[in-house]
Amino acid sequence: MVFQPIKFEEAGLVVVTDSSLGTVTREGSAEAPPLEKVYSQACYFVLLADRELLAGRPGKFNVLDTRSHRLSRVCRSSYAAETLGAEEAFDVGQLCRGFVAAAKGLPLDGKHAIDRSINSIPLTVVVDAKDTYDKASSDTSSFGSQKSLAFTVAWLRAVLRRPNTSLRWTATANMFCDAGTKHMDVTHLQETLHRGEWCITYSPNFVKQVSKGKKVAKAPPVTTIDLPGLPLSGDDPMLGFLMKFAEMRGWHNHKDMGINIAHSAKSFRTPEPRFSSAVYxxxxxxxxxxxxxxxxxxxxxxxxxxxLEEANQHQLLDQPAPVLVTCFAQEARGPNREGNLE
Incomplete structure (x- = not known):
């Protein structure tokens, strides 16, 4: 873990939290025999973040507190586990707000002074559960299918009405603390803590590459005479580029371009969550x-x-493609009208 220099006067708090449903035993083991009772687990990281990270851009942070533990309440769904994890994240975030306010020398005498001082410290909680984010951010009277969470959701909404308090969603591929709730590779977590830099929104530098290794059914040969699209000339310089990447399934970052290689593809691709569609x-x-x-x-x-201007960005291909190479480019870059990389 590397601690970064941060301007303390401009710093705020970012609490990154993740939960999992029924993954541990009472003793904390990830492996349980059949019919043994299992429990849900939650993990959070409290980060002292700089102004850039608080604004949703790549920024630096230092870890103030972290915990991975078994949830005491019974969870019947992943939504319940994630919501209880978010509740704990806001709870510990409020406590750390008071610590940071005291360290900054803000007045903490009297209820009104305490509230003003605590609320002056920015607090952002980050989750990767879209249903938890939607329910906590909603202003409707619904609290979800599990009614026992009604008071939890109501408390979350009350906290979010405080000044400088927000709930943000990030993609699971960008969530680094999920290694604290599941038996999985911890490389992404270690690299993030060692780097001391992260981004809440989509950024290819901080998203882990996930390879599920499943077998892909081979697309059948084309039986029609007419092939979709336009032919690529044999002397086109793009041909060597395509042949190089054709068998390298997954996402790649090449000269400020996002490239996706898919086998047996049936539809067009979009860049998220690996890359931002607004940037590419x-x-x-x-x-x-x-x-x-x-x-x-x-x-x-x-x-x-x-x-982005199309109604269906994942439109089906006229014919399944055994290999589909998709290049996502910024405004000033990308394949030119001849199909060559600039």
Whole structure:
């Protein structure tokens, strides 16, 4: 763990929390025999964050407190576990708010002075559960299907009405503390703590690469004469680039471009959560098809398409593509009109 220099006068608190349903035994083991009672687990990291991180941009942080433990209340759904974890995150966040206010020398005598001092410290809680985020941020009278959480949700909404208090959602691929609730690879957690830098919103530098390793069914050869898109010339410089990346499934970052390689693809791709669609609004897609004779053909399915303007960004392909290469580019970069990388 590396501690970063942060301007204490501008610093605030970010509490990152994650929970899992029924993953541990009473003794804390992740492996339980059949029919043994299991419990839900929660984990949080309290971060002293700089102004950039509080604003949702890549910024520096220092860990003030962390805990991974078994939830005492019974959870019948992952929504319940995540909501109880968020409740604990706000609870410990309020406590740390008081500590930071005292360290800054703010007045803490009298109820009104305490409230003003505590509320002056920015507090952001980050979750990766969309249902918890939606329910806590909603102003309707609904509290979800599990009625025992009604008072918990009501308390969360009351806390969120305080000044400088917010609840943010991030993608699971960007959540680094999930290693504190599940038996999984801790590389992403270790790298984030060692780097001392993170981003709440989408950023390719802080998102872990997930490879599930499942077998992908091979797309059948094309039986029709007409192939989708336009042909890619054999002397096109993009051909070598495509052949290099064709078998490298997953996400890649190449010269400020986001590249996705998918096998047996049936629809167009979008960049999130690996990359931000607002930063990479242009999409160029290439497909590799195989004829019954064994001939392999590369086709250009679209060039510099502004996919955000489309009603269906995941539109189905005319034919399944054995290999689909999608390049996401910024406004000033990307394949030009000839399909070459600038």
């Amino acid at each position: 609004p242009l999409r160029t897609t290439f497909g590799r098809f195989e004829r019954p004779t064994g001939e392999v053909c590369w086709r250009v399915l679209e060039r510099n398409n502004r996919y």
